[in-house]
Amino acid sequence: MSETVLYALDLAGTFVFAVSGGLKAVKYELDLLGIVVLAILTGVGGGIIRDVLLGSTPPAVFQEEFYLVVCILGGFVVFLGASHVEPRWREMMIADAIGLGVFAGVGAVKASSFGLGPIGIIMMAGLTATGGGVVRDILVREIPAVIQKDFYASAALAGGIAFLMASFFDFEPLIQLAIAAIITSGLRFYALFSKIKLPKARKPQAPHSKT
């Protein structure tokens, strides 16, 4: 039962991520293909990078193509209904936060099963959850949002840490995954409402500045 729930949430997260990729493509006036490409890369890009790093190739999404179908669907939804989708920003953010959590949990479990150490597991949680968005932003020439602002990747990393702490208690992997997902999504929700931010460094008076 819980695996079915997880699968459903994973697909839902993929769909929402794909839609966010498609919307970014529309913002930059890319054509239908650009919309679908960004939808796919945003929806499954994080998992693909994770699998390549772990040496789990071909990546999982090429072995279970339904994830790709979901992304393509997301791209077409954006293409056909771009003017209707974007205004539903609130619903998007909620689904996005859930996807972020599930992806972080899945990334941590997979990294752990490949024998990575604690830092690697935390990094893979963050990478799985945010890698697709980073690829999306690079392709449209934006500095990736996750390293610029917002308590977003940080939530996924915190999920990875929660996963590690849960592993001390000998829970089943699926329980650990759920804990990581709930912590991640919970922190993300909290951040959405409270606008917490990470601190920045005091910028030096750079003698090499181009300005």
Next chain:
Amino acid sequence: MSETVLYALDLAGTFVFAVSGGLKAVKYELDLLGIVVLAILTGVGGGIIRDVLLGSTPPAVFQEEFYLVVCILGGFVVFLGASHVEPRWREMMIADAIGLGVFAGVGAVKASSFGLGPIGIIMMAGLTATGGGVVRDILVREIPAVIQKDFYASAALAGGIAFLMASFFDFEPLIQLAIAAIITSGLRFYALFSKIKLPKARKPQAPHSKT
């Protein structure tokens, strides 16, 4: 015999792609090394990404270094004769269309031999044919041309679809490859002369727009 023809076309395509990478480097006033790096990445980047995704490492071009030699040669040709090469735009576009087709066919065959499903095969056709150009554009900070305009990646994807359809008829892989290549190159030629374009989504009046 047909394998020799394929090999020659593959090398010719690699050379033309490498030259296009070198020319982009010249446009941005990169130095000799930048020209050669962009020539290599554009010439063999798509195949490298494909091989990494398929888990076929080290990528083929590192096992048959003549492809790299061809790219380096392409870079030097640009370096020495940049002012002569670019005006021959028409010849470049023709060779580029042939390269696009061969790369799409090779990508589809290799993806198929690694057991990928239909969507994966189509994606690998497109990725092999256009991945190098995407890397080139990212390195010089342009939004990749293939997701922005032109009937280009679409031709490669159509080649992948043709490959799949041909596989229903139990042709040999080399015949399937040829069919994919001819469809891709043919569509690309047609697009060059007729200026067909993919549709764009109607842009929503974005309430979050930065403008």
Next chain:
Amino acid sequence: MSETVLYALDLAGTFVFAVSGGLKAVKYELDLLGIVVLAILTGVGGGIIRDVLLGSTPPAVFQEEFYLVVCILGGFVVFLGASHVEPRWREMMIADAIGLGVFAGVGAVKASSFGLGPIGIIMMAGLTATGGGVVRDILVREIPAVIQKDFYASAALAGGIAFLMASFFDFEPLIQLAIAAIITSGLRFYALFSKIKLPKARKPQAPHSKT
């Protein structure tokens, strides 16, 4: 003994690279997470890309996480002391040149042990030494410095060539590595003081120019 020295130099190079990544993040006003992410990617990104290309996954840094610790440390040093670190530009450049050499040598040895040919070995020397910086620059939307100016990647490639030449003399791998590292660092030091540059192509009067 010599292995210990190599290990120490490798860690020192990683630290300096990580600091350079962190400083770039500060320049673009990224937050703490952005600083740490850029520190990690710059410090170990080149080695990760090399290992993925060679099929040596998970990459070495995930098996010996102390490198990641060193990067994170570098990020925090920048975060806490950005205004103190940057003025020490001279010391940074010296340490960076040493790191460049060690990374080039390590890359060449590893490529050689995976059976790559001469061009592949030279490319892996350059990629290991400069890949992290390329990723750093792409993430903040700069055209990678190494393909734009400065005798930097060229030094690493020269180190790879030195490695190949040394292999004719049946030295031990560690000696070959040392030769590659010394040539690379030496050329880089020379370039820092003498401002040697690679030539550029004469730019054609581009009929397609957007200006």
